[in-house]
Amino acid sequence: MGILYLVTSIYFLIVAGTLAGLVRVQLAVPNNTLLGVFQYGQTVTLHGLIMILWFLSPLGIAFANYFVPLQIGAKDLAFPRMNALSYWLYLTSGLMLASSVFLPGGGPDNGWTFYAPLNTSEFSPQIGVTLVALSLGILAASVTMSSINFITTILRTRRKGVTWTSMRPFAWSMLFTNVLMLFAFPPLALGVVLLTADRVLGTVFFSSMQGGALLWDQLFWFFGHPEVYIVVIPALGIIAEIITTFAGRPLFGKKLFIGELAAVTALSIGVWVHHMFMTGINFDVREAFSITTMIISIPFEGLVLNLILTLRKTKLKLTTPMLFALGALFFVIIGGITGVFQAYVVLDYAFRGTYWVVGHFHYVMVGTTIFALIGAIYYWFPKITKRMYNEKLGKITFFVSFIGFNVLYFPYFFLLDMPRRISVYPANPEWWPLNLTATIGALIFGPAILLSIVGLIRYFKNGKAASTNPWGSSSTEWTGEYAIPPTDLPVDTTQILSNPAEETENQPYGGDKGKPTYVPAIIAVGGVIFSLGIALYLPVTILGLTVLLAATVKLFKDGISDKFAELKEEAMETWPFGSVSKDKLGMWIFLLSEIIIFGSLIIVYLYVRVTSAAWPNDTQLHDLAIGTTNTIVLLTSSLAIIIALQAMRAGNFKAAKTGLAATLFLGLVFLWLKLGFEWPNLFGQSFFPTLSGLPASTYYILTGAHAVHVGVGLVAVSYLLLKVQRNKFTAENHSAIENVGLYWHFVDIVWMFLFPLFYLI
């Protein structure tokens, strides 16, 4: 799966890089008419989206897929089929996004930030915008699943001996990256779902004054700023791996490094408002976020110092990966320093929307991240391919790309007064020489990166055979050795276990390995067809749902026949989760992301209600008797499923079956009262988003999202019933009932808040 991610992300790099080339050619000379305003807008928008979300992050995930299990001594990720689904959703969403420009009216043209109300149908009527919003939603689902998988893998499947302190820096960096993804992507998912609802269903979240630009800004930047760290933190982990190997010494202050990564992760969730300094929001809030933005630079610079100090008094081996890592380290310093200026409100007023900012984030995103990731390709190339690349060619590509990069982006720092995203500029003597220089840099940098890729492909086929550890690294993915701590086994502390992923390479171990399945790909295709239906032609959604239904039936069959059941779970490091199984931990991590999604939805409701001068009395709008009945129905369904679990634990299968059947029945009653009775009544009273504005928009979206969750829960309960019916559970082995129960109770908890919001307050 790591290879698939690697190849796919390189494909998206070429697509986004070509778009970047178009941008630079357009800006090479003043008054250029090569691209019109709309074409230029589309080019810049898709370049940003694809480069950040379909290349930079996924390339880090590619290496994580391959090397995190090796570094922690796991046989694979915790949930391999979910990993496959993440990949297929990533691929299909990217293709869907890229295809938006070929639709009638074209794709989005207002930047990767998709600011409201420019993203609404009034200002962007082209259906390509809806398609891109849906692509982002599918990508968010992919990323969330990936996060759950990696966090569970690292927390719960580390081999005995791989303690927290002995875990490699790259594995640590991926843990923090995925934690950030888990927190950051749900608000983006929510934002694009609301945007799609605005564009397709006529809700008014972003087209109304009460929601509008500021609401989008809050949701988008709550995701957008952590996304920078989502991209950069894996790069720091990779730099640490490479320089420790080629400096021949351990990472300086490793525990401090991990602490700084943790601090950056935590703080990065609390700095997003610095992207909104010019929106006219409360001054105290701006001051507060100015301070948090300055604070985050402290641990971040600490990370850089750790890396630099690792190099102190060592004899460096300047191989190609080391050169790229050092280049990345150089760029992170420039990118970091130029970013600190934006923390000051007054300076942000001067720099916002200029090429200074473009220069800053390209030094971070491209300089730091791409150089580190390309360094990683060279570094792990012998491990992945069992062949060596050409060192001379590698070094040439580094030096050319290093020069090209600086010629391309350094002039941006002098274009202090040139607005970004303009497609044409006048023959201003201060602008055009710098732009021409930047374009020359692009013509050096782009081909150099392409040369790297072509060279690596060539040596993948024709390179000399590589030894198992050509760099002499002490890292576990190279050595395949995991020391067993003396406290765990009464043996010599030098006893070594071999690499589990490699020792089982040709031996199916009873889990998913060796049993390929096409269901994840089918689910992704079904999701894309469904999304295309929403954007283009609603009846097509039925086809998408049919495909999804077929995939679900196959999942049911596989599950009931225990096709992917794992035979055993080996001894692992479990602190701090003790006896909690990986399935249950995965469910709790999933629920964390669900809390953020529904919490954000409720925040949206509160936000538009606070900003609305008047709001109809909900008790007049909604039938309190139905709301109360539904509350009691859901509470009773929670009782039914918990009794089913207790009955199963006691070995009372009949009672367990009755409990699950009651849960299913009560869930259906809830949906019937909601969708079959209450909603039609409201439609009859002309309570539509188009007529009733935000009260109707919030009601249908919040209760609709909840109803979808109830529906998903009912599918899961049906699956449990089928398994119970076929005696597939035992008093000892019934974790699926507990995990579905956790989800069902969560859906119940959400309703505990929706009920008062719509029926009582």
Place this chain on the structure above:
Amino acid sequence: MANYRFYVVIWVILVAATVLEVETRFISSPAQFLVAGIIAISSAKAIVIALYYQHLRYESKAIKVLPLLALVALGALAVTAIVSLGG
């Protein structure tokens, strides 16, 4: 782990709290007190479900902290979004 009766008692408490919540709506009192009271009852119901039906009460601290982390992040978003409106 508790028996069936325990879970039925929890259900009775939750239903009673729902009735109390609905009744609170009709108390003649300033709106902000009513809203605070209703939200408090809703939150208490959610906590009871999490503690006793999701068995969070019996889980390790590491599991307990997961939903709290989400709530902290949401708190930051909610407070910032609302306070930002203050001009």
